Amino acid sequence: MFTVKRSIDGTALQRQNRRLQRLKTQGVTRSTVFVHRECKLALDDLRPHFVDAAKAEALSELVLELGKKTKPTNVAQVNQLSPFRYPGGKTWLVPEIRSWLRASKTIPDVFVEPFAGGAMAGLTAAAEELAYTVVLSELDSDVAAVWETIFDGTDTAVEWLCNQIASFEVSLENVQKVLAGNPKSDAARAFRTIVKNRMQRGGIMAAGAGLVKEGEAGKGLRSRWYPKTLGERIRGLRDLRDRITFQRGDAFDTIQQFITNPNAFFFIDPPYTAGGKKAGNRLYTHNEVDHERLFSLMATARGPVMLTYDDAPEVREMAMRHQFRIQTVPMKNTHHAIIRELLILKP
Ligand SMILES: C[S@@+](CC[C@H](N)C(=O)[O-])C[C@H]1O[C@@H](n2cnc3c(N)ncnc32)[C@H](O)[C@@H]1O
Numbered sequence: 001m002f003t004v005k006r007s008i009d010g011t012a013l014q015r016q017n018r019r020l021q022r023l024k025t026q027g028v029t030r031s032t033v034f035v036h037r038e039c040k041l042a043l044d045d046l047r048p049h050f051v052d053a054a055k056a057e058a059l060s061e062l063v064l065e066l067g068k069k070t071k072p073t074n075v076a077q078v079n080q081l082s083p084f085r086y087p088g089g090k091t092w093l094v095p096e097i098r099s100w101l102r103a104s105k106t107i108p109d110v111f112v113e114p115f116a117g118g119a120m121a122g123l124t125a126a127a128e129e130l131a132y133t134v135v136l137s138e139l140d141s142d143v144a145a146v147w148e149t150i151f152d153g154t155d156t157a158v159e160w161l162c163n164q165i166a167s168f169e170v171s172l173e174n175v176q177k178v179l180a181g182n183p184k185s186d187a188a189r190a191f192r193t194i195v196k197n198r199m200q201r202g203g204i205m206a207a208g209a210g211l212v213k214e215g216e217a218g219k220g221l222r223s224r225w226y227p228k229t230l231g232e233r234i235r236g237l238r239d240l241r242d243r244i245t246f247q248r249g250d251a252f253d254t255i256q257q258f259i260t261n262p263n264a265f266f267f268i269d270p271p272y273t274a275g276g277k278k279a280g281n282r283l284y285t286h287n288e289v290d291h292e293r294l295f296s297l298m299a300t301a302r303g304p305v306m307l308t309y310d311d312a313p314e315v316r317e318m319a320m321r322h323q324f325r326i327q328t329v330p331m332k333n334t335h336h337a338i339i340r341e342l343l344i345l346k347p
Pocket residue numbers: 086087088089090091114115116117118119120121137138139140143249250251252269270271272284285286287288289
């Protein structure tokens with residue numbers, strides 16, 4: 001009796017093993033999972049899908065959906081470090097950038113933000129010591145003048161800039177005079193850039209943007225000028241200058257310098273001119289970027305990469321073709337509608 005049972009069990013076992021072997025050749029292996037009884041029904045419904053390779057993408061999407069943030073970051077709670085209110089600024093992405101850097105086992109040697117603009121990511125990385133050093137680059141000479149004054153200028157130049165800001169009498173006439181000026185020094189150019197950034201609608205840096213409405217007795221313009229805060233931010237950043245290197249020039253050149261460094265982290269936020277959305281065209285003076293070249297280059301980076309883009313099919317296609325991982329993050333656009341932006345990642 002005992003022998004018969006053993007032989008039945010043995011046959012069943014052999015059959016089971018053969019089945020497992022066969023499944024293994026099809027890419028299916030056995031996993032043990034702990035399931036709460038309340039979730040058992042959901043697991044049973046999903047069970048047939050787990051063995052189907054064609055469902056892998058849909059299941060990963062589902063996992064992202066389950067884990068993802070549904071509410072955008074409250075930007076008022078993020079410590080604003082930049083003197084810019086930059087169009088397309090990434091204040092809302094600071095929590096994600098912070099967790100991305102903190103999740104790394106080692107502190108990055110260098111955090112590279114080659115399309116710097118208002119540089120929210122890089123400034124946060126430097127201020128919170130999330131990387132040993134930070135490298136920023138920017139092509140727009142007006143924007144570059146601000147970063148060069150703060151990080152490479154003399155103490156006198158920085159104090160001059162802060163004093164100009166503190167003593168500036170905001171009126172339509174004075175704003176127009178500064179904007180029409182032809183500053184000779186970097187510090188004077190930095191001052192004009194800050195006035196332009198604060199007083200042009202939406203902080204738009206490209207030519208042709210109108211000024212914010214003057215309002216009654218110049219109130220509209222004045223409401224945009226926070227001299228004390230601006231001075232504090234500039235002096236605060238000056239204190240971080242040992243950790244931050246600024247390069248005036250092309251993002252591609254800056255990226256090339258660190259592309260083979262496995263401990264260089266890249267945060268890439270180019271102007272959005274890829275896909276159907278062309279917001280970058282009217283926001284920035286320099287808005288033509290070869291996105292295909294950018295993706296190809298970033299795919300070769302030895303270190304981790306995070307790119308941010310509008311959620312456009314062309315962008316998803318490029319990201320997938322270059323084998324990046326795609327995630328979406330909620331944000332509030334200028335009309336306060338909640339939209340999702342793409343985070344494109346390479347570990
Ligand atoms: C989307 S904005 C960056 C915003 C920034 N992440 C922030 O938080 O403020 C893109 C920036 O890239 C700059 N840019 C465009 N082409 C560039 C290039 N080839 N090299 C360097 N900077 C460039 C633009 O002038 C603009 O300031």
